[in-house]
Amino acid sequence: xxxxxxxxxxxxxxxxxLLPLGFESNVVLNFLAFAMIITLAAQGWNVLGGxxxxxxxxHAAFFGTGAYGMALLQVRFGVNAWLAMPIAIALGAAVGxxxxxxxxxxxxxxSYFALVTLAFAEVFRISANVWSFxxxxxxxxxxxxxxxxxxxxxxKRLGYWLALALVALVLLITHRLRESRFGAQLIxxxxxxxxxxxxxxxxxxxxxxxxxxxxxxxxxxxxxxxQKFLYLDATLAYGPWISVEALLAPxxxxxxxxxxxxxxxxxxxGLGEVTKTFFANLLGGARPGADLVVFGVLxxxxxxxxxxxxxxxxARLRGRGA
Amino acid sequence: xxxxxxxxxxxxxxxxAALIAAPGLVRAQAAPVKIGILQPVTGALAQDGxxxxxxxxxxxxxxxxxxxxxxxxxxxxxxxxxxARSSPEGGTAEVERMQAEGVAGIVxxxxxxxxxxxxxxxxxxxxxxxxxxxxxxxxxNRGLKNTFRFGPGFGTVTSTALENLSKLNDAAGKPAKTVVxxxxxxxxxxxxxxxxxxxxxxxxxxxxETIAHPTPSRDMSNVALRIRALNPxxxxxxxxxxxxxxxxxTMQQQRIxxxxxxxxxxxxxxxxxxxxxxxDAANLVMDCNHWADPRKPRTAQVRALAEKDGRFWxxxxxxxxxxxxxxxxxxxxxxxxxxxxVTEALANSNFADHIMPYGPTxxxxxxxxxxxxxxxQVQNGDIKVIFxxxxxxxxxxxxxx
Numbered sequence: 001x002x003x004x005x006x007x008x009x010x011x012x013x014x015x016x017x018l019l020p021l022g023f024e025s026n027v028v029l030n031f032l033a034f035a036m037i038i039t040l041a042a043q044g045w046n047v048l049g050g051x052x053x054x055x056x057x058x059h060a061a062f063f064g065t066g067a068y069g070m071a072l073l074q075v076r077f078g079v080n081a082w083l084a085m086p087i088a089i090a091l092g093a094a095v096g097x098x099x100x101x102x103x104x105x106x107x108x109x110x111s112y113f114a115l116v117t118l119a120f121a122e123v124f125r126i127s128a129n130v131w132s133f134x135x136x137x138x139x140x141x142x143x144x145x146x147x148x149x150x151x152x153x154x155x156k157r158l159g160y161w162l163a164l165a166l167v168a169l170v171l172l173i174t175h176r177l178r179e180s181r182f183g184a185q186l187i188x189x190x191x192x193x194x195x196x197x198x199x200x201x202x203x204x205x206x207x208x209x210x211x212x213x214x215x216x217x218x219x220x221x222x223x224x225x226x227q228k229f230l231y232l233d234a235t236l237a238y239g240p241w242i243s244v245e246a247l248l249a250p251x252x253x254x255x256x257x258x259x260x261x262x263x264x265x266x267x268x269x270g271l272g273e274v275t276k277t278f279f280a281n282l283l284g285g286a287r288p289g290a291d292l293v294v295f296g297v298l299x300x301x302x303x304x305x306x307x308x309x310x311x312x313x314x315a316r317l318r319g320r321g322a
Numbered sequence: 323x324x325x326x327x328x329x330x331x332x333x334x335x336x337x338x339a340a341l342i343a344a345p346g347l348v349r350a351q352a353a354p355v356k357i358g359i360l361q362p363v364t365g366a367l368a369q370d371g372x373x374x375x376x377x378x379x380x381x382x383x384x385x386x387x388x389x390x391x392x393x394x395x396x397x398x399x400x401x402x403x404x405x406a407r408s409s410p411e412g413g414t415a416e417v418e419r420m421q422a423e424g425v426a427g428i429v430x431x432x433x434x435x436x437x438x439x440x441x442x443x444x445x446x447x448x449x450x451x452x453x454x455x456x457x458x459x460x461x462x463n464r465g466l467k468n469t470f471r472f473g474p475g476f477g478t479v480t481s482t483a484l485e486n487l488s489k490l491n492d493a494a495g496k497p498a499k500t501v502v503x504x505x506x507x508x509x510x511x512x513x514x515x516x517x518x519x520x521x522x523x524x525x526x527x528x529x530x531e532t533i534a535h536p537t538p539s540r541d542m543s544n545v546a547l548r549i550r551a552l553n554p555x556x557x558x559x560x561x562x563x564x565x566x567x568x569x570x571x572t573m574q575q576q577r578i579x580x581x582x583x584x585x586x587x588x589x590x591x592x593x594x595x596x597x598x599x600x601x602d603a604a605n606l607v608m609d610c611n612h613w614a615d616p617r618k619p620r621t622a623q624v625r626a627l628a629e630k631d632g633r634f635w636x637x638x639x640x641x642x643x644x645x646x647x648x649x650x651x652x653x654x655x656x657x658x659x660x661x662x663x664v665t666e667a668l669a670n671s672n673f674a675d676h677i678m679p680y681g682p683t684x685x686x687x688x689x690x691x692x693x694x695x696x697x698x699q700v701q702n703g704d705i706k707v708i709f710x711x712x713x714x715x716x717x718x719x720x721x722x723x
Contacts, residue, residue, distance in 0.1 A: 025422055027419050027421075030418040034411060129512070137508050138509050144442055229439050231442070276405075
C-alpha cells in the first residue's frame, strides 16, 4: 500500500513534468503553471482542513504573507529570490502558528474557527492596503530581470518545473503525514477531538503543528505567484479569491486525500478554460460570462453528486462495482 | 413620377454589389493583421471593459471600411478579443493566447493591476502594448520598451485638477475654504487622497477629514452623515461608479448641499448613465477626468455610433477608439506587422487623428507627454466642459446654490 502511493506520486509527477515537452504552446504552459500555484495553495489548505478537519476560510492570510514576503525581501532588502523563498515560507508558517495559537487556544472550532480565519485574512488585507512598507494600495512591483539567478525564467517551462517540484515535494510530505504518528493524531482530532484528547493526544500542539505546516505550504504558493506576475497589491495577495480557490480545489478533488487538491485544481481551472474556449468557438467569438454560468452549474452538480469530491466518487463507484 | 422597374433595380443592385465587393477583392490579397483587444468584461470592472471594447470595435470597423492598412496592400485589421476577467491572472492568460494567435499589438487593460501584469507578459514577446486607461505611474516607470500610455497618468491628472480647482475658486471670489475628501481604499483613491492631503493646504484649503471606504460598499449613510456634521465647503470624491452614485444620492436625500462637489478621476461624475438615471443627484457635480475633444467633428460621429444601441457615452470608448487608431497608424507607417518595427513606429509617433484633446502624440519613456485631463460639470442633464478654457462649452456653476 505504502509503495503503491509512492509509485503513483512518482508517475503523476513524471507525467506532469513531461507534459510541456510535447507541445510549444505557452497558453497551455501558462495554464499549467497557474494550476500548480493553486494546487500548492490547496494542498496547504488540505493539510489543515482535509486531514485536521479545521475548515479555514482565510488561507489568503498565508498566501499573501508568502507573496508579500517574497516581493518585499527582494525589493526592500535586496535579498536574492532563491533565499527569499524559504524565508517567505517560514513567515507563512509563523503567521499560521500565530493565528492557530490565538484561535485554537480559545477553543474555536467549526464555523467559529472559519469566521476567525476569514477575519484575520481581512485584517491582513486592510493593513497591507494602508501600510507604506507594503507599498500601500499602489502595491509592490518586482523589477523584471529575466535571469534564473532571480528566479525569473525566460523559458517558461523552468518556472513550471519549479512549481511542479514543490507540488511533488508536498505530495510526499502529505503522504508521510498520513503514515506518521502526527498524521494519525491529526485525523483522530478531525473525527472526534474530545476522544482524541482522552486518548492522550495533545490536541493544541497537534493542531498548531498542522496550521504552521499548512501556512508554510500555502505561503510557497504565494511566493511563486509573486515570481510569476511580479506585481502584488493587497487584494491580490490577501483577497478572498485565493481563500476560496484554496478551499474549493480540495473539496472538488477529494478532501483529506493526497491527490485531491491537485485533481481539484486541474478540474476547476481546466473547466474554466475549456468552457471559455468551447463557448468562444460555439458562438463564433468571445461571449463573456456564458462560460461562467456553465462553470457554476457544473460546480453545483459536482458538489451535489460527489460530496466527497471526485476521488470520493470514483472510490464509491468502484465499491459499487465490486 | 419615376417608377422603379425591374431593370433599374437590377442595375442599381449590381452597381452597389460591385462597389461593396471591390475593396474586398483588393483586400483579399493581403493577409489580415491581428490586433489584441484586452478588456475586463466580466467581474467587477465589466461595465468599463464593455465600453472600452465598444470603442475599439468602432475604430477597427472604421479603419477596415476605409480600406485597411494601405501600406500593406489594404490588409484588414482583425480583432482578437480577450476578457481580462477583472484580474491580472486573467489578463496575463489572454496575453499568452494573443501571442499564440500572432497579434501585431495589444490595446487596453483598463485597470492598473491588469495593465501592469499584461504589459509585462507582452514584453516577453516584444508585443507592442498600448495602455488605454491605467493611471498608475508605475506603468511607464518600469523601463519596458513595449509599453505606451496614450492617456494621462495619475500625477498629471491630480496636478491639473488642483490647478483648475484654484482657478475656479479664485474666479468665484474664494468661497471654498474647507474640504472633505472621500475616497475608495484601493490604488487610485488612496493615492489621490494622499496627494490631496499634501497639496491642498499649499493652495489655501483646509482638509477637515479624509474618509476612506472599501469597494464595493453598499451603504454610504455614515459617510454622508459625517459630511453633514463637518459641513465642508467642498467634497472631493474619488470612487468607482456604484459607490459615488450611492454617495451622491444619499447626500441628495439628506439634503446635504456643499458649495461644490469636485470629483477627480471619478467613475460616475462624467458618466452619462449617472446623469440620465439620477439627474437631480448628478446636477452640478464637477469632475476632472479623461474626456473626448468636443471640437473634433469625429467625436460626434463616434459618439453617435456608441449611443446607437442605447448605450451611454463614457470616456473608455473615445480613449480605446483613439488607442486603436494610434496602433493602426503605427502599423501603417511601419508597413509591416513586425513587432519591433511597430514598436519603433509607436515610439516615433506623432499621431494626431484621434478624438482626445491632446494634440499630436509624443512618447517619452512610453508616456504620451501631451496627454491631459479635462474638467467637466453636469449641467441640466448634460456633461459640459468647463476647463480648459480653449474648448470649454460652458461656464462653471460655482458655488452651487
